[in-house]
Amino acid sequence: MSTEEAEEADTENAATENHEFDPLKTEIMRATYRALITQGYSDLTMQGIADEFAKSKSLLYYHYDGKADLLAEFLEFALHRFETEIAVEEDDPAEQLRTLVDRLVPEELEEDSYHVQIALLELRSEAPHEDLFRDQYTAVDERITAVISGILRRGVETGTFTDIDPETEAELLVSLLIGARTRRLTTYEEFDVRETRRALETYLDRLPSTEDGTTVGGAEPARDGMTIDEAGSTEDDDGPERPDH
Amino acid sequence: MSTEEAEEADTENAATENHEFDPLKTEIMRATYRALITQGYSDLTMQGIADEFAKSKSLLYYHYDGKADLLAEFLEFALHRFETEIAVEEDDPAEQLRTLVDRLVPEELEEDSYHVQIALLELRSEAPHEDLFRDQYTAVDERITAVISGILRRGVETGTFTDIDPETEAELLVSLLIGARTRRLTTYEEFDVRETRRALETYLDRLPSTEDGTTVGGAEPARDGMTIDEAGSTEDDDGPERPDH
Incomplete structure (x- = not known):
């Protein structure tokens, strides 16, 4: 990579658009996304991904050694999309944190996001047995932590936050968000998303x-975090239920 | 159940000791515990559990419809053991919270606990597909939340805590703990348990x-939370690595 390219890749959006994913790989990743929605992780096969892929199945095997290899790249793909998602535009660090939290624990969870998030959770729970996934989840957690500590550090520099250690605080917030998302997916109807959002507000406050004492701005309309919007949804998804929540 | 029995069951220890688990079922649960350590969740079969069980395999089928049914009861068993684990003796609510956090995110994680916790995480990630598990995890999360909000409520009553909503705070702490435990299991070597423990301290502080400003007491020696000590370990466990962390 030339210095120029490296500089370009350094800007957040460019990194997301360019990072390793040529159009073909992007197509494969989108097929994987659709396959995860319709089939879930446990039942997922290379054939299942091929079924969602317009081109030849042999292309999948040409590029990936197998399901684990392909899914590890999918995690990388998801991480980059996710970074676009959380590249919040606001200037104010406190507001930026609020928006981030709102995107990661939205009031309503769209059905497609729900299914992909479940698949991602299953992948995470496979991490102890599968080095490829563990490496990716380590990267995911590190990236989220870096984004959050970056916001906090800027907040300390600009004087928005006082007396906090950005690294420690980021650690706390990442565990909090991952825990809330995990609980939401696994207890579903019983999960009180409003109470959890209140709890997250309390933490930020x-x-x-x-x-001190003032709430910095209101949350913007809820969006689903960790989704891959561009991937589009399947045409007629009458797969597993559990819609908005 | 007579009123007297109900009253007795109401005291925490009694509830844990008596709750539905007769000696035979306890033996089955211990066999399941050992099977989860040696075989993990994905590879677990009724035969695998039977192999760890001194009595006849047909007894397993007599008591349980199958693996999911047995594992759902295992979750209930684990929850009750867990409640004993977290029945902290201290009187001071702040100290009680610290001990609880310390037990749930101990500095070192013993190998057996690690394996069981991974199996439990896999079960959790199955919850969206398996009603039996979802019900149990809902109960688990509710119980932990109730224990924590109980401590916080007592703290408010005795004047230790001021200006907190025990329910909201408990919600926050439960997500935080579940998130920290999940990250630890799934990123392992890369997980900075000390930084996370510092973060948890910061939250409590x-x-x-x-x-305000004073740290209430020090943490006591680390113990593994969510273990089932009485179940004992397998004699020669040279199964998967990843020891203390």
Whole structure:
């Protein structure tokens, strides 16, 4: 990679668009996304992915050694899409955190997101047995932590936050978000998303801030985090139920 | 159940000791525990559990419809053991919370606990597809939340904590703990348990308290949470690696 290219890749959007994913691989990743929605992780096969893929199945095997290899790249793909998702535009660090939390634990969870998130959770629970996944999830957790600690660090620099250790705080927030998302997926109807969102607000409110006591801005309309919107949904998805929640 | 029995079952230890688990079922649960350690969740079969069980395999089928049914009861068994684990003796609510956090995210994780926790995470990730597991995990999360909000409520009553909503705070803490445990299991070597424990301390320190600024007591020696000590370990466990962390 030339210095120029490296610089370009350094800007967040460019990184997401360019990173290793040529059009063919992007097509494969989208087929994987659709296959995960319709078939779930446990039942997923290379054939199942091929069924969602317009081109020849042999192309899948040409590029990937097998399901684990392909899914590891899918995690990387998802991570990059995710980084676009959470590249919040706001300037104000406190507001940026609020938007991030709102995107990761939205009030309503769309059905497609729900299915992909379940598949991702299953992949995560496979991580102890599968090095490829573990490496990817380590990268995922590190990236999210870096994004959050970056926001917090900027908040300390600009004087929005006082007396916090950005790294420690980021660690806390990442566990909190992953825990909330995991609970939501696994207890579903019983999960009180409003109470959890209130709890997350409480946490943010309690971050030592120069504007203590004031809530910095309201949350914007809910969006689903960790989705891959561009991948599109399947035409007629009458797969497993459990819609918005 | 007579009123007397109901009252007795109401005290925490009694509930754990008596709850539905007669000696035979306890033996089956211990066999399941050992099978989960040696075989993991994905490869687990009724035969695998039978192999760890001194009595006849037909007894397993007499008591359980199949693997899912047996594992659902195992989750209930684990929950009750877990409640004994977290029945902290301290009187002081702040100290009680610290001990609880310390037990759930101990500095070192013993190998057996690690394997059982991985199996439990896999079961959790199956919850979206398996009603029996979802019901149990809902109960698990509700129970932990109730224990924590109970401690917090007592803290408010005794004046240890001020200006907190025990329910909201418990919600936050449960997500935080589940998230930290999940990340630890799935990224393993890369997971910085010390930083996470510092983060948890920070959270506890920041709970509005009448003794603001002071750390209430030190953490006691680390123990593994969510273990089933009495189940004992297998004699020669040279199964999957990944020891203390």
